[in-house]
Amino acid sequence: MQPALPSPPNQTPGAPVRRRWARALAGRGSWWWVPLVLSVLFTVSVAVWLELSDRADLESRQRQLITDSLSLEAQITERVGEEQVQLNELAHSFDVSQSPAALAKQEAVVDGLSRLWQSVSWVDADTRLVAVVPDGIDIAERPGLSAHLSAPLRDAFGKPAGRLVVRYAPATLLRQTVPWWLAHEYDVRLVDGYGQVVADPLKAGDHEAPPEESHRHSLEPAMPDTYLELSLHESLRPWWLRLPIVMMGVFLLMISVATGLLRFQMNEVLRTQAALRTEAAWRQAMEDSLTVGLRARDVDGTLVYVNRAFCDLVGFGPEELIGRATPMPYWPPDAIDDSMSRHLRNMAGGAPRDGYEARWVRKDGRPIDIMLFEAPLVDASGRHIGWMGSILDITERKRLEERERHQTDSMAHQARLTMLGEVASALAHQLNQPLTSITGYAAGVKRLLERAGEPDPRLVDAMTRLGDQAAEAGRIVKRIREFLTRRSPQRETMDLVEAAHRALALLGRELRRLQLHVEWAVAANLPKVDADPVLIEQVVLNLVRNACDEMVGVPAAQRRLRVSISRAGSSAMPGASDAEGFLRLDVDDAGPGLRGRSVEQLVTPFYSTKPDGMGMGLAICRSIIEAHHGAFDASAGSFGGARFSFTLPVAGAWPSSELPLDEGQPAAHSQDHP
CATH class of the missing domain: 3.30.565.10 (Histidine kinase-like ATPase, C-terminal domain)
Incomplete structure (x- = not known):
């Protein structure tokens, strides 16, 4: 293949084509209406597109409405399931043999009443009401509609012993479950199978949205015969109320003229950007090939650049580090103050020129030891704009040093124990003779007491035990000495x-x-x-x-x-x-x-x-x-x-x-x- 010939001086590759189009347009003076027709056609096409876009937006809003309804229904079902689990655990741990007053002292009951529950009722196996918490309040007099949860009770032998029934307000459940952004966008309420409102905590009132802007979803089995209804606050305005056709035509005409004038300049910009991207790709490839971690921080200590080796070292991705200020996520949680003091020292220019050691923590929680070198970062004009750091992983080196130190300590400890064994063996050998003497003296004293006639039985018994204990001690010393000298057990x-x-x-x-x-x-x-x-x-x-x-x-x-x-x-x-x-x-x-x-x-x-x-x-x-x-x-x-x-x-x-x-x-x- 032959190399491409260079373009003539002062001539760009697309100049002949542009000149042909210019000559064609200049020679056709009767084509003045072409831009107008094109503008009208473009305006009509935009109007059609807006109509189709409105329809697509309406479908999208309906899909989003259904999605949000399903998401909220899942949250409500999960919350009701959690409350049921709490009630089941309370029923499982509740002792039915207790007095009715013990129900109010249960920690789960107190937590449930402060959280969502309106009341907790204890019903025995004959469906008789045993106790109600809070006490003294008639359940029928509580305002508003309510829902119920129940869990079976069993006695110590595992037989059915009644049920615990919890009454809660669906309106309170909605207020605690509906996110603020969902309430800002929708009217949320609960209705029954006949369309009557069960719970309307946000006071949606009698607002009735069109069918395409509202959705109902059943809450079975968490809340039987109950539906979650979501309605959009604002209706979608038609495109002709949002976009004046005349102004759009003028705007499109101005855009067309501006596009024609800027086209040449844009081509130059694109060529420059392509050259810059090529240079950036070269620089990125060189930085990624390094095994040394690099990070750049501005004068405020905010991370502005990290290379791949640095991300591999700390386990965080670039998106988690770029723009992050102190404290850094890889600083040890138990040494934040020390890390901050070193950071302030480095920002003041006091970092050691020979580097310094530090300990960081990876994202997975594993500690690493590093050697860090800091250098000033300057721009093209020589102005100091931050600090560039080089980081080396010295964890393996520190581990080897620690292992060598531990082995040295273990060898010294083993030598001390060997010496202790020798001392113990010698000590056991030396103790045999005094223990034998003690045994002999005890036996002699005992015989002298017996010869004296009617000795004190307590003294005889004490001398007998003294001799037995001395003999026992002698046997123990003998066996330990034999064990220390590696003889088999007797x-x-x-x-x-x-x-x-x-x-x-x-x-x-x-x-x-x-x-x-x-x-x-x-x-x-x-x-x-x-x-x-x-x-x-x-x-x-x-x-x-x-x-x-x-x-x-x-x-x-x-x-x-x-x-x-x-x-x-x-x-x-x-x-x-x-x-x-x-x-x-x-x-x-x-x-x-x-x-x-x-x-x-x-x-x-x-x-x-x-x-x-x-x-x-x-x-x-x-x-x-x-x-x-x-x-x-x-x-x-x-x-x-x-x-x-x-x-x-x-x-x-x-x-x-x-x-x-x-x-x-x-x-x-x-x-x-x-």
Whole structure:
């Protein structure tokens, strides 16, 4: 293809055509009537168009009238449905065994009377009126027409016990439902099937609109035999009353002349605009290719420009940001004051030249960390008109830095715990000798008292308990030391119920301080289990102590603690081959509960819900239970708090070669055992 030849100098591409038309018109002097005829024809065509437009407007107004009527009918139906739901909830929660005066004290009744209801009537199963709220006002004496809602009442055994009937005024319903703009445009009222007015809150009076400017729509089933009627306030005036033909002809003539004179100039403007659009498209493509967010603000701080990268960063579209002034939608709600102070500093020209870090919030609520650089924005004349900002997303970098810091802290914490384990093992070794001495001294004192003849029984009993407790402490220290040195538990046939009682006896003072009575739910004829008594007592002790700590903030009258022991039974964890071969112990409390945390999260090492906790108590409990081939679980308790459970194998039920693996243990169940 050959390139197009340039136009001759001082000659535009359309000049020959314009000259031909000019010569043709100049040579035909008898065509003076052509503009007049064209004007008349144009005026007639406009008149026809106006007539058709009036008809189209009338149809459009009728469609809009029907649409508004359907919309208002939906709002009224929804409002009546909401009131019915409120009444159903009131009837469902209402206790029919109460006195009639209790109806007026119901919060839903008070809210309904302040909102829409005129009265609430309680009718028993024999259709006798039990109570009316407000009291002392005859329902028949209330002014105006009314509508009714009803809901069935049932007694404590689920049998029908009457109904609650609510009386409300349709006029009040209309006043509360009709939007102001709809009332400004239409006369809205309710009529019955005979055309009689049921409710006319806006006093439309006897105004009767033409059929094409009014519409009725049934409110069935929300309001039986009731119609919603909408009528237009103003009628559509015909076109000949709105547009003088002579003035329109003169105007069209002036427009024709002006169009002919401006045509050439418009062509030049269009060519200039095309060049500007091309340049703007180039600039937009370059800005969209950037990964750095850009924003421009005027001297008042109003956003005047954002690029695509900035919108992707904050999650808002350009239409939501352009023209937005402070506070910005991406500022953190809890740091508005800090963001405003930085904004005022930047508007005063005090932004750091090396940039500064800040935290914003995306539209979806996710926080992001950014690095922001500000620079003055000047126009072509060098006048300062605002500020241009470049924004980098440093959220991932900050997250990596936080992860590295957390890993460093975790490693330091783990090192401290390792050292603590070594110290505990050494301490347990050192405590064995003094505990043995205490046991020996207690036994010696007891024998000396018995030899003295008729000793005080209280002293003998005290020395006996002293020796027993010292021996028990020695066993506990020995087992803990063995556990810390990674030895297997010393299993023996033991009574789980007795071990639980011994563990709670050690916490007797703490339970009395909390005014907490322990409920026991122990099934009959429970077998013994194969376990280490000392370690199992420590597990029960830890679970009960955790429950007590959780109930410190609970009122004393609401504190409850239950220890349940039964066979694992039907609620064993899937995967166990024989759930009957396990006993289950549950500890239920009335504390705040798990608060959405799973058992895996609670037993994670170093995780603790206590400010001074080490995060190892539950983790050690779980390791002890799994070392006994049992399962450890946590769930919602029967008192509204938490339930911690574990299972242990029944003595003799599992041969040592057939003990289930840790991942297939029976899980603690969540039902109560009476």
